[in-house]
Amino acid sequence: MLIGPYANGLAVVVGGLVGAFLGNKLPERVRVALPLTFGLSSICLGITLIIKVKYMPAVVLAVVCGALIGEICYVEKGIGRLAGSMRTIIDKVFPPQEGLSHEEFIEKFVAILVLFCASGTGIFGAMQEGMTGDPSILYIKTILDLFTALIFATSLGYAVATIAVPQLIIQLCLAMLAIFILPLTNAEMMADFSAVGGIIMLATGFRICGIKMFPIANMLPALLLIMPISHVWASLF
Template sequence: LIGELFDLNQKITVFGNRLELKFASKSKNSSISIAQGFVTASLIVCVGAMGIVGSLQSGLANDHSTLFAKALIDGIVCIVLASTLGIGVALSGFVIILYEGSLTLFASVLVPLLTDSVINDLTTVGSLLIIALSLNLLKVTDIKVMNFAPAVFMPIIFSLFM
C-alpha cells in the first residue's frame, strides 16, 4: 500500500527516463530501458539476507568478510545483468552503496530490532520480490515490483508492535 500510495514504480521509471535522455546518444541499443536495469539490479542486490547480515557484522564487529563475499557475488550477477540491461545496472550502484552503507552506519540502532524471525521474514519478502522480478524479466507478468519494495522493511515495523 505504501509503494502504491507513493507510486514508487512510476517515480523510478521517470528517473530512468531522464537518465535515458541524458545517455541516449551514448547508448548503442535504444531498446534497453535504463529504468528496468536500475530497478532489477537494485532489487536483486539489496533484498537478500547477506546484505543485511553483512552490513550488521561490518558495523558492529568490524568484520567485513560477508560484505566482501557479497560484493564478489553481486559483481558477477551485475556483469551478467549489464550485458542485457545496460547502464542502468551500473547506476544502481549508488542505491546499493546508500542502502548497505546506511545499514552499516546504523547497525547499533537496528540490532535490537533484527531478531532471527525478523531476518527470516525480511529474507522471505525479499525472495518473493525476486520471484516477481524474475517473472517480469521472463515477460510472464508486468508486476510493479518497485511498489512492493517497502514491504522489505515491514517485518521490522511489525516487530515494534509485537
C-alpha cells in the first residue's frame, strides 16, 4: 500500500492552512533561514543516494542525455506554462493576499506549483516507493514540504493548500507506473537509479539555497533513461 504520496499531500494541506492563518506574524528571518536548511537537507540526501552507485559512467551518460532531452523538449518551460494556465481560476477562487499585486501572486504561485509537483525529490521518491515499497524519500519531502508550504502560505494565503491535489495525482501515477517497471529491474539498475535521483536532489538543494539555478525539471528524463543504460553498460562492460 502506498503511503508516501498521501503523507506528502497532507503535509502541504496542513502547512498551507497554518501558514495562511499565521500570515505576516512569522518573522522575516525565519522565512529566509528555513529554505536554506531545506536546501542543505536535499544536498545531504542526494549525496547519500549517489554513493550507492554501481556503474558511474552509465549514470553520467543518463544524466547528460536526460538533460539534453529535457532542454530540447523545453520540459521545465512546458511545466511552467501548464501551471500558468491555472491563473484565472486561482485568482477567482483565492484572491491575492494584501501587499501582493496580481502579477506577484501568480508568479510566486506558479513557481511553488512547479516546486511541489515537479521536483526531482517527489518524482524520484514516488517511483522508488512504487518499486521498493520504501517511502523514506517521500517522508523526507513531507517534512520539507510542511514547512515550505507554511512559509509560502504566509504571503500567498490558502491557495497554497490546493497544490496538494495535483501533487498527489502525479505521485500516485508515478508510483503505480513504477510497480510495473519493478519486475524488469535488478539490484544494479536500482542502485544506479538511486544515484541519478541523488544527483537531481543535489541540484535541487543548490537551487533552493540559491547557489545555482539548475533546470531541475529538464533533468528528469534521466530517471527514465538510467535503467536501460545501466543494463546495457553491465552487459557490454
